[in-house]
Amino acid sequence: MSIIDLASERVRRETFNQPKGKPAAAPAYKSSISVFGLGYVGAVSAACLADTNHRVVGVDPDVRKTAMLANGKAMMVEPGLDDLLSKGVGAELIGVSADAEYAVFNSTVSFVCVGTPSREDGSCDIGYVEDVARSIGKAIRAKKEFHVIAFRSTIPPGTCRQILGPIIEKESGGVMGEDFGIAFHPEFLRECTAIEDFYNPPKTVVGASDERTQGIIADIYAGVDDNVLFTSIEAAEMVKYVDNTWHATKVCFANEVGRLAKACGVDSHEVMDVFVQDTKLNISPYYMKPGFAFGGSCLPKDVRGMSKLARTMKVDAPLIDSLHSSNDGQIMHAMSLVQRTKPRTVALLGVTFKKGTDDLRESPMLTLLEMMIAEGLDVRVFDENLDLDTALSHHLAHSKAGSGNAGGLAAEMPKLVAQSAVEAVNAADTVIMAHADPAFARAVEARKGEVRVVDLARVWPEAPAWPGYDGICW
Ligand SMILES: NC(=O)c1ccc[n+]([C@@H]2O[C@H](COP(=O)([O-])OP(=O)(O)OC[C@H]3O[C@@H](n4cnc5c(N)ncnc54)[C@H](O)[C@@H]3O)[C@@H](O)[C@H]2O)c1
Structure with missing residues (x-):
């Protein structure tokens, strides 16, 4: 299939292999979604959305990515991805464009999956997301229908409502929540099991500007996840940061336990196999609600004891040491x-x-x-x-x-x-x-x-x- 790039035409109608002048037949797909950013997240989203019978138009300034995607191939290694992409392209459910306006006019929802790398000071660079917000905002100005922008890129809490929404309002002349909807809809896929994660997500979270937007995004997942968690936009933004920081904490904690266990001649995997079987106190919501400090006869004493043991065994355990x-x-x-x-x-x-x-x-x-x-x-x-x-x-x-x-x-x-x-x-x-x-x-x-x-x-x-x-x- 050739690249669908109708930038020059500024087409205002359905264009997926649709001959000009011929009235559009009732769509055989569930909805039309434009995906901005065709990296790991965007390519997997495009493939899986098409596999669940949504029509997708992908946008990326990297022409290598759009060219490959238009031929049913991804630029990255991800098990099963090429198969789904070529199936989607073959079924004429996946197309690509370099033109944001075309993509917006040919979709009801835009998924924004562009990169948000770290700046030198550690803060999140939202420059690419802002660029996309500007492009979509400009496109919406000429579009009469309600359009939904679902940001999937990981961004700090407050970014959608305080920065991206106002950019779109300025560029479109519309009002967020009335003329267009925005949502933060975090992506939880893990590379290497990304397609499996789409079909069995750990959770589906939507924080939206309005109920209509909430409903439009939830409908996309009908049959995949019917238990969408609706939150404030800010909670949806923050939960992604919290999830990843928790995952990193788990890795570091397990590794500190591992170093200490090895120094003590104990098999760390035996210890952690037992540890994770406790789903009442260990792997559970218990102790996970913010509140006051820990105390009592055991936690302070035993954390001190473990920390001292690590020092005695000359094991570096900065996470455990930091708890007090x-x-x-x-x-x-x-x-x-x-x-x-x-x-x-x-x-x-x-x-x-x-x-x-x-x-x-x-x-x-x-x-x-x-x-x-x-x-x-x-x-x-x-x-x-x-x-x-x-x-x-x-x-x-x-x-x-x-x-x-x-x-x-x-x-x-x-x-x-x-x-x-x-x-x-x-x-x-x-x-x-x-x-x-x-x-x-x-x-x-x-x-x-x-x-x-x-x-x-x-x-x-x-x-x-x-x-x-x-x-x-x-
Ligand atoms: N990779 C993961 O496993 C994963 C999982 C969950 C969330 N995330 C988050 O999702 C976001 C994307 O991650 P990724 O790994 O897919 O990034 P990536 O770098 O692989 O892809 C980003 C893509 O965005 C494109 N892009 C840049 N500017 C654009 C624009 N103006 N319009 C359209 N496309 C544009 C780039 O060319 C690139 O192809 C990040 O915020 C990341 O933190 C990533």
């Missing part, structure tokens, strides 16, 4: 949120290291309490599981927070304890929610708007919009 400083940073962050409220009297609701236990050992709430006392703040604490006798005789003496100044905190504690959450909240101008306890929530709700709230535990599933409410990570 990351955790301390979270406590410092909570303290800075408290300071920002310019408090006089603070209520700390929840002091044990987590809700439902009386264990104060290495409780990060105690560290926060010590910091506030050191700042000269007047603090009232309440925790229904706080047993002062036990706490003072055992847990505080063993706690890291208490160890530096165990006597000081132990002596202070009885004076700080309130008899109820209501009593503590009523005496305070700033409340720290350290446990997600319904009784704490009720005490604060009775004074909402009057007290400033620093929420460390996402007490309310939807973060409240009250004046003075601040969440530690939301």
Whole structure:
């Protein structure tokens, strides 16, 4: 099949091998999609979309890529890709063009799959995406029908709404969400299993400017993935960064474990085979919700122990070594949120290291309490599981927070304890929610708007919009 490049004609009608003048028959394909950028992501998208009976027009300034694609071949190695491309070209479902306007006029949705390489300072270079946004914007100016632009290139959160959408609005003269729709629709394929990943995606995510756009993109995946996750545009943008950083974290963690295991004469694969079988705590959503720092009798102690073991065995384990400083940073962050409220009297609701236990050992709430006392703040604490006798005789003496100044905190504690959450909240101008306890929530709700709230535990599933409410990570 020859390259379809009708740039000179500026054609406004269906053109895939359609003789001029002949009325278009009812399309035998599901929808028309233009794919901007025919690298790894774009070529696989073009092939798989055609394989699921969408008509695709691919755009790329690299004429080697468009020429090869028009002949059913990809420039990169990807199992099964050439077969799907030649099938798509043979079925006249795949064409190419160098002309963005042609591509926009011959599609209802544009997938933008151009590169977003690192700049020297590590930031993401969005220059190619901006170029495509400008070209599509210009094309939309002359197009009457609603057009959807789905950005698939990995970009930092905020890029679509703050930069790309406004570029398209400026170039097209239209309004985002009304005259055209934009979406961030992250790509999760892995090279080498990309086609399999298209048919069995880990998830399909769409963050769109409007419901119509959301629906148009979801329809493309009907029968492939009927459980599309709809998010805000920004969450869709960020989840891609988070996914890849998590994958990198897993690799580095496993490798640190591997180095240490080998130094200890233990088979790392045996260890990790057991590790991954725990789908309750290890490979699971548990411990994955942003909130306050870790503490308790085990995590801090055993992380320190593993870190020390690595040093003793002369094994480099920077990821494991960094955990305590990351955790301390979270406590410092909570303290800075408290300071920002310019408090006089603070209520700390929840002091044990987590809700439902009386264990104060290495409780990060105690560290926060010590910091506030050191700042000269007047603090009232309440925790229904706080047993002062036990706490003072055992847990505080063993706690890291208490160890530096165990006597000081132990002596202070009885004076700080309130008899109820209501009593503590009523005496305070700033409340720290350290446990997600319904009784704490009720005490604060009775004074909402009057007290400033620093929420460390996402007490309310939807973060409240009250004046003075601040969440530690939301
Ligand atoms: N490769 C992967 O496995 C993968 C997976 C998920 C997401 N991503 C993301 O997808 C994006 C694309 O990745 P890739 O690996 O396919 O990149 P790539 O470098 O292989 O391909 C990018 C293509 O965009 C083309 N291009 C540049 N400017 C253009 C323009 N103005 N109009 C049309 N085409 C243009 C280039 O010529 C090139 O062919 C990146 O943001 C990447 O981070 C990649």
